[in-house]
Each structure stands twice: as structure tokens, then as C-alpha cells.
Amino acid sequence: xxxxxxxxxxxxxxxxxxxxxxxxxxxxxxxxxxxxxxxxxxxxxxxxxxxxxxxxxxxxxxxxxxxxxxxxxxxxxxxxxxxxxxxxxxxxxxxxxxxxxxxxxxxxxxxxxxxxxxxxxxxxxxxxxxxxxxxxxxxxxxxxxxxxxxxxxxxxxxxxxxxxxxxxxxxxxxxxxxxxxxxxxxxxxxxxxxxxxxxxx
Numbered sequence: 001x002x003x004x005x006x007x008x009x010x011x012x013x014x015x016x017x018x019x020x021x022x023x024x025x026x027x028x029x030x031x032x033x034x035x036x037x038x039x040x041x042x043x044x045x046x047x048x049x050x051x052x053x054x055x056x057x058x059x060x061x062x063x064x065x066x067x068x069x070x071x072x073x074x075x076x077x078x079x080x081x082x083x084x085x086x087x088x089x090x091x092x093x094x095x096x097x098x099x100x101x102x103x104x105x106x107x108x109x110x111x112x113x114x115x116x117x118x119x120x121x122x123x124x125x126x127x128x129x130x131x132x133x134x135x136x137x138x139x140x141x142x143x144x145x146x147x148x149x150x151x152x153x154x155x156x157x158x159x160x161x162x163x164x165x166x167x168x169x170x171x172x173x174x175x176x177x178x179x180x181x182x183x184x185x186x187x188x189x190x191x192x193x194x195x196x197x198x199x200x201x
Contacts, residue, residue, distance in 0.1 A: 004168025049076030120146030127152025
């Protein structure tokens, strides 16, 4: 069962990419983002895409330019996540057949992203928009628009975010921090999946 959770592996090193990727898959998380401000992110994405890309959606976060989209596609990445709503980045992702999840905070950004062809919206920072912000935004969005809460959303409040209409989540430091052991990551991943499953009942 695929869950709408994107693992954000900021700071991941290429040599730990595969063990961490396998650990997340085993726990039930099959969407993996390596932010481009990690050490040698394209190599980590290449390793993950070549080894588990048939079972997981692999890509990059903090994607800011169309050239970066090209570089990610070249190493097999299929997921493009940005902190902002940049129309050329979205359009380039769509043109290459990749999933595009731009960061949005306002209705203006949300509609610009959807108009450009975004797969879904990353409400960021979720903690600043808040549950009330998402609940207020939802009625004006087109039916079926996917909104993932990122930043301030996690296992302790999945239920409240889902009630406010979040479709999914991006989870960063609650799941992975540089230097953590694979065992720690496995434990955290299992707890996050269990909390999500409980929240959706």
C-alpha cells in the first residue's frame, strides 16, 4: 500500500542512499526526495533511481531552475519538489513527464502552479499556513487538487491536518537527519507510517 508521504532526505550522502532507500521501502514509504543542497545529490538520486526506481518515486527537492530539472531527469529522477512556485521549473518538469510539486503559500501561488501543470501543491511552510490556512484555501481550489503539508506536519498531528483536508505530507527531520543510523531511520519510518495509518483509520 502506497502512502502519500514524501521522505525528505536533506544531507544524505551517496554512500548511504541505498541502505536508507531500502529501509524506507520496507517501512512503507515509497516517495523519496533528496534536496539539491545535500552532498552530491545527483549521485544519490542516480543510485536510488537505478536500484529501487521501479518500486519507488525518486527525485529531488529544493529544485530552483529548469537546468536543475534537466540534470535530475538525466540521472533518472522523476519527482521535482521546490520550496517556491516557479512556473518555468513546473513547465520544464511537466514537459519531461516528471511529477512537479512546487511550494505554495497563497491562493495566487496555488493557482499559478496548477495553471502551469503542477502534479500537486506543497503547502510550505505548513506551520506558518496552519490548519486554518489550508481549510480556508481548500474550497477555492479545483476539485481533486492534491495538497501536501510540509514543515510542521508530522506523526503528532497527521489527524488534524487530514481533517483540514491535507492529502499527504513531506517529512524531513522527523524522519532523517545526517548521521542517523539506518536502525534509527527504520524506527522513525515505521512510527510515521503507523501514525499515518491510524490517522486515516
